[in-house]
Amino acid sequence: MRNISDELCREYGLSVIEQRSNVSKSRAYCFQEKTLKSMIQEDIDEAISISYTPTQFYNELQLLGYEYKISEKNISVKHPMSRKFIRLKSLGSDYTNEKLMKRILDYNKVQQNGFERYDCLGFDIRPYFEKYKQKRLTGLQRLFLHYQYVLKILPKTNRTKPSPEYQKEVIKASQKLDTITWQTTIICKFDIQTLDDLNIVMTGFEAEMKKLIATRQKYRNQIRYCNDEKEIQELKNKAKELTPKIGLLRKWLGYCEEIEEQSLHINKFLEEKVNVKSRKGKAYERN
Structure with missing residues (x-):
């Protein structure tokens, strides 16, 4: 209606307000803005609930x-x-910066979602956790599950909270929780007990990745010399199907490369825990 009115005014030589200022927001606009804020709030809450690090939170937003x-x-x-x-x-x-980071790194959230995190990766950690409780796990498998058990990340429900020093370690662990979860999954899935086993598995990953990259490149080379559109599309699809497999192997290799370093950190933390308990026991005996 505004546009029609302006055209009529111009046609009959009447003035037209070209620049409108101080126009108040309509009720519909205010309602839409309020609804948008509530939508953003829900999305932020959802992203926080499934994120354990700031980086993961921003990725979820994207x-x-x-x-x-x-x-x-x-x-x-x-x-x-x-x-x-x-x-x-x-x-x-x-939703302040400080409160958001605190919610993302919340200890209780880390504690409550131990098993679910593995479920998201399509890997059932429960049988291995049962073996751990029965003292049937050894090597790296036992080390990584014992670390998560001590921090009360596993099992999902715990009646007692760890001491403040353990909670600090939980916050540190939560910042690398995706990495630890993937590493534990790889260690259990490929039955990695020692660092020698790890090197064998990594060699297998590298060989498989090189094979897939070579096959993908072969398809791409064939596309250059192909004139049939249908065949070109089939070759593109075959090459595209290999990309996520290559990406997953590359990701696994990255996690494997950090397992040795992570295992050293875990050993150091667990040794310090034992030493603290020993010192407390000796002090109690003296008293």
Whole structure:
């Protein structure tokens, strides 16, 4: 109606307001803005519930279609349906930078989702945990599960909280929880007991990855000399199917390369735990 009115005014020589200023927001606009904020709030809560590190949180936001900006004082996001960024702290006191990081690294959330984390990877850790409790696991398998058991990441339900020093270790572990989960999965899935076993498995990963890369390159080379559109599409699909497999092997190799370093850290932490218990026991005897 506004456009029609402006055209009529111009046709009959009447004035037209070209620049409108101080136009108040309509009720519909305010309702939409409020609804958008609640949608963002729900998405943020969902991303926090499945994230254990800030990096994973930002990745989850991207998967939901958000853009984000990070500064020293603010985290701002842009909803896929919005044209402007909104500061998360405007959503409430639970969404300040400090509170968000605390919620992401929350000890209780880490504790409650031990088994579910492995379920997300499509790997059932429960049989190995049962073997651990029965003292039937050895080597790296026992070491990695014992570490998660001591920190009360496994099992899922624990009646007691670890001491403050253990909670600090839990926060450290939570920052690398995806890595530890993947490493434990690989160790159990490929029956890795020793570092020698690890090197054999890594050699197998490298050989398989090189084979897949060579096959993918062969398909791509064939595309260059092919004139049949149907055949070209089939070759493209075959090459595309190999890409996620190569990516997974590359990811596994990366996790394997860190297993030795991670095992040294775990051993050191567990030894310190034993030494602390020993010192407390001796002090109790003296008293």
